Amino acid sequence: MLKEILYKIRKNPISLLQRAIFKIFIGPIKYHNGTDYDAQRYWQDRFSKYGKTLTASGDEGLSEEENCRDYELALNVMTSVFHKENINFEQIKVLEIGCGTGFYTQLLHDLKVKSYTGVDITDVLFAELNQKFSNFTFIQKDVTTDKIIDLSFDLIIMIDVIEHITSKDKLSFAMKNVQKCLKRNGIFIISPIMEISKKHLFHLHSWTI
Numbered sequence: 001m002l003k004e005i006l007y008k009i010r011k012n013p014i015s016l017l018q019r020a021i022f023k024i025f026i027g028p029i030k031y032h033n034g035t036d037y038d039a040q041r042y043w044q045d046r047f048s049k050y051g052k053t054l055t056a057s058g059d060e061g062l063s064e065e066e067n068c069r070d071y072e073l074a075l076n077v078m079t080s081v082f083h084k085e086n087i088n089f090e091q092i093k094v095l096e097i098g099c100g101t102g103f104y105t106q107l108l109h110d111l112k113v114k115s116y117t118g119v120d121i122t123d124v125l126f127a128e129l130n131q132k133f134s135n136f137t138f139i140q141k142d143v144t145t146d147k148i149i150d151l152s153f154d155l156i157i158m159i160d161v162i163e164h165i166t167s168k169d170k171l172s173f174a175m176k177n178v179q180k181c182l183k184r185n186g187i188f189i190i191s192p193i194m195e196i197s198k199k200h201l202f203h204l205h206s207w208t209i
């Protein structure tokens with residue numbers, strides 16, 4: 001964490017300062033919504049700004065190349081988890097919560113998944129995703145407030161979404177949603193879960209197990 005901040009200071013201190021001002025002062029006002037923040041508007045703005053790049057869903061403080069490198073590492077981890085679980089992808093129904101730019105959609109597509117539903121709080125990228133993955137389904141839903149209707153998924157993945165749910169009640173709703181729509185003996189893959197809860201910004205909270 002400290003190493004990461006020092007790297008960003010050395011790389012571009014002005015840009016880091018601008019982002020810090022936004023995240024500490026401007027963002028909480030701009031996205032203020034009762035006791036929480038307006039996550040739908042936050043992600044709509046973010047994807048409208050960056051489009052289908054990995055900076056949109058990754059770390060805004062890093063370049064696209066650096067985000068690609070980090071995503072490549074995450075892809076290796078995900079691939080090895082899938083491998084360990086010995087999943088027959090052609091036979092299963094998959095739900096991805098927070099599909100974003102479709103990074104993991106691509107992986108699941110490459111693994112020959114036939115039945116895929118991607119849920120996201122914003123539909124900004126859905127036209128592109130629908131075009132690229134025409135046999136997959138994309139649905140706009142806030143997993144912390146809207147019930148997922150289909151209740152029979154064999155595999156649910158939820159990557160880099162939980163830290164953007166900042167209220168305990170909303171987290172609880174989201175987890176019940178998952179519990180209800182996962183088949184018996186289904187697999188749920190979620191990250192990140194932190195050892196200690198340190199980070200808290202208006203749009204970020206690190207949850208422990």
Ligand SMILES: C[S@@+](CC[C@H](N)C(=O)[O-])C[C@H]1O[C@@H](n2cnc3c(N)ncnc32)[C@H](O)[C@@H]1O
Binds near residue numbers: 103
């Ligand atoms: C950091 S991005 C991660 C995207 C993708 N899972 C990945 O790893 O590349 C977080 C994603 O979760 C979505 N998201 C955030 N809160 C959500 C919610 N309450 N319900 C559904 N999607 C949500 C955002 O729109 C965004 O696409």
